[in-house]
Amino acid sequence: MTSVEPNRTDSLLPGEAPDTVDASDVQHWIGVYEELLRTVPPLAPGDDGHGLPREHAERWQGRLNFWSQRARQ
Numbered sequence: 001m002t003s004v005e006p007n008r009t010d011s012l013l014p015g016e017a018p019d020t021v022d023a024s025d026v027q028h029w030i031g032v033y034e035e036l037l038r039t040v041p042p043l044a045p046g047d048d049g050h051g052l053p054r055e056h057a058e059r060w061q062g063r064l065n066f067w068s069q070r071a072r073q
């Protein structure tokens with residue numbers, strides 16, 4: 001499982017506050033990252049360039065994992 005440090009601000013989206021204690025914020029960010037990963041597929045070898053570079057997909061998956069862990073706490 002990919003893990004992302006919650007205080008790495010270079011990987012956060014605008015308005016994302018990893019230290020929030022509001023459950024609705026946690027659910028919001030889970031939805032945001034699920035939608036990003038569902039909407040923009042990662043590039044496959046030989047792709048025409050219309051997908052998402054692998055490092056972005058991995059970063060978004062890491063953020064989704066972070067928020068999903070927060071939801072279970």
